[in-house]
Amino acid sequence: MTKTAIITGANKGIGLAVAKNLISKNYQVILACRDISKGKMAQEFLGSNAKFLELDLSRPSSISQFVNQINSDYSEIDVLYNNAGLIYRDFELTEEGYESMLSVNYFGAYRLALMLLENLHRRSGRIVQVTSLSMYLARTFNLDGLHSMESFSPSNRYNLTNLLRSMFAIELENKLKKTSISVAAAHPGVTKSRKSRPYEVKKIKKSFYTYFSTNIKTGIAPIVRAIEDENITAELVYAPKILGVYGRPSLMKYNKLVYDQGLRGKLWSYTVNELNLDI
Numbered sequence: 182m183t184k185t186a187i188i189t190g191a192n193k194g195i196g197l198a199v200a201k202n203l204i205s206k207n208y209q210v211i212l213a214c215r216d217i218s219k220g221k222m223a224q225e226f227l228g229s230n231a232k233f234l235e236l237d238l239s240r241p242s243s244i245s246q247f248v249n250q251i252n253s254d255y256s257e258i259d260v261l262y263n264n265a266g267l268i269y270r271d272f273e274l275t276e277e278g279y280e281s282m283l284s285v286n287y288f289g290a291y292r293l294a295l296m297l298l299e300n301l302h303r304r305s306g307r308i309v310q311v312t313s314l315s316m317y318l319a320r321t322f323n324l325d326g327l328h329s330m331e332s333f334s335p336s337n338r339y340n341l342t343n344l345l346r347s348m349f350a351i352e353l354e355n356k357l358k359k360t361s362i363s364v365a366a367a368h369p370g371v372t373k374s375r376k377s378r379p380y381e382v383k384k385i386k387k388s389f390y391t392y393f394s395t396n397i398k399t400g401i402a403p404i405v406r407a408i409e410d411e412n413i414t415a416e417l418v419y420a421p422k423i424l425g426v427y428g429r430p431s432l433m434k435y436n437k438l439v440y441d442q443g444l445r446g447k448l449w450s451y452t453v454n455e456l457n458l459d460i
C-alpha cells in the first residue's frame with residue numbers, strides 16, 4: 182500500500198532529498214513549504230507523487246489551515262517528518278512575537294505534530310523529528326527571556342533549539358506510549374545541503390564546514406532509517422556513525438541534558454503555557 186508522508190521545508194536541502202528518496206520507494210509526499218513558488222518548483226521537480234501545500238511554521242493560522250487541508254484531503258497520514266528549520270539567524274520576532282528560530286524549529290514542529298495526532302493515529306503513524314549535532318554544544322537549559330534580544334546569539338539559540346527538538350522527541354514518545362503512534366529523532370551530521378549554511382556565518386566557519394561536511398546521501402541516511410525502521414525509539418538519535426558526521430547511520434546518545442526528565446517536564450509545561458496546546 183502506498184504510504185503518505187508530510188515533509189516540512191521540502192523545497193530544498195535535506196527535506197527535498199528525503200522527499201526524493203521516499204518517492205523512489207513509492208511514497209506519496211506532501212511538500213509542506215512556506216514559499217509558494219519554491220514549493221511548486223519542488224513539486225514539479227519531484228513529479229506526480231509529490232504534492233505541494235503551503236505551510237509557514239512561524240504562523241499559527243498557517244499551521245491550522247494546513248492541518249485542515251490535510252484532514253480534508255488525506256485522512257490517513259503515515260509519516261510526519263519535522264524537517265523545516267532556520268539556522269543561525271539574527272534576532273527577529275515573528276508576527277506572534279516569538280524569536281524566529283525558536284518559533285520555527287521548535288514551536289512550529291510541536292504545534293504541527295500535536296495537531297496531526299488524530300490523523301496519524303489512524304495509520305499507526307510516525308513522527309520523525311530532525312535535530313542536530315549542535316545540540317551537544319548547548320551547555321545550559323534556560324527558558325527565561327527567550328523572546329528578548331538580551332543575551333541572544335544566533336549560534337547559542339540554534340544549539341538550544343536543537344536541544345529542545347531532541348527533548349521534545351523523547352517527551353512526545355513518552356506521552357504517546359499508549360497510542361499506536363511512534364516517534365524517532367535523527368540528525369544528518371554536517372551535510373552539504375546547498376545554501377543550508379547561512380550567509381551570516383563568518384568566512385572561517387564557512388570554510389570549516391566546507392572542509393568536513395558530507396554529501397547529502399550520508400546526511401539523509403539516518404533520517405530515512407528513522408522513517409523506515411520497524412522498531413524505533415526516540416531514546417536514542419539516528420546519526421552518522423563516526424563522530425556523528427561520517428559513515429552509515431547508527432543510534433547514538435543525545436546531549437545528557439536531554440535525558441533529564443525534570444528538565445523535559447519543565448520544557449513541556451513551558452510550551453503548553455506558551456502555545457496553549459497539549460495532548
Ligand SMILES: NC(=O)c1ccc[n+]([C@@H]2O[C@H](COP(=O)([O-])OP(=O)(O)OC[C@H]3O[C@@H](n4cnc5c(N)ncnc54)[C@H](OP(=O)(O)O)[C@@H]3O)[C@@H](O)[C@H]2O)c1
Pocket residue numbers: 189190191192193194195196213214215216219236237238239240264265266267268285311312313314368369370371372373374375376377378
Ligand atoms: N545541513 C546540515 O548539515 C544540518 C545539520 C543538522 C541539522 N540540520 C537540520 O535539518 C533541517 C534541514 O536543513 P537544511 O540544511 O536542508 O536547511 P535548508 O536548506 O536551509 O532548508 C530549510 C528548509 O526549512 C524551510 N523553512 C524555514 N522557515 C520555515 C517556515 N517558517 N515554515 C516552513 N518552512 C520553513 C526552508 O524554506 P525556505 O526555502 O522558504 O527558506 C527550507 O525549505 C533544518 O531543520 C536543520 O536545522 C541540518
